[in-house]
Amino acid sequence: MKTLSINFKEGKIYSSQKVSINNILKLYSSIVDMAKSLNGDELGVLIQFEHKQSTTILNVTDVSPYALLFFDDELSFKGATYSIKSGTGSFIIQTQYKNILFLRVPHNLKLSTIINLKF
Numbered sequence: 643m644k645t646l647s648i649n650f651k652e653g654k655i656y657s658s659q660k661v662s663i664n665n666i667l668k669l670y671s672s673i674v675d676m677a678k679s680l681n682g683d684e685l686g687v688l689i690q691f692e693h694k695q696s697t698t699i700l701n702v703t704d705v706s707p708y709a710l711l712f713f714d715d716e717l718s719f720k721g722a723t724y725s726i727k728s729g730t731g732s733f734i735i736q737t738q739y740k741n742i743l744f745l746r747v748p749h750n751l752k753l754s755t756i757i758n759l760k761f
Contacts (some may be wrong), residue, residue: 645661648756663688708745713759
């Protein structure tokens with residue numbers, strides 16, 4: 643297990659929360675089937691993409707239930723989405739961000755107050 647720190651700002655109040663993850667993975671492809679990179683019972687994984695392409699395509703069809711938190715090169719928070727399987731079909735995400743934190747749902751993070759990630 644590894645520990646990351648997520649920093650928050652709500653109003654004028656700053657805080658941080660430690661988050662335990664199973665692994666930090668460096669991936670070198672711009673098209674990735676995340677079901678092959680994640681073990682289904684992991685609490686969390688930080689994925690760092692090391693390719694030169696401007697975007698990454700993630701197939702998250704069989705990756706559930708996770709929140710995906712997107713961070714830029716300076717690890718500033720840029721947004722989030724959920725990968726929660728409900729029914730049939732494919733779920734593919736295209737992103738410009740190279741640092742993506744997969745956190746198992748449910749979690750106790752207030753996403754709208756996240757400012758950055760430290761490790």
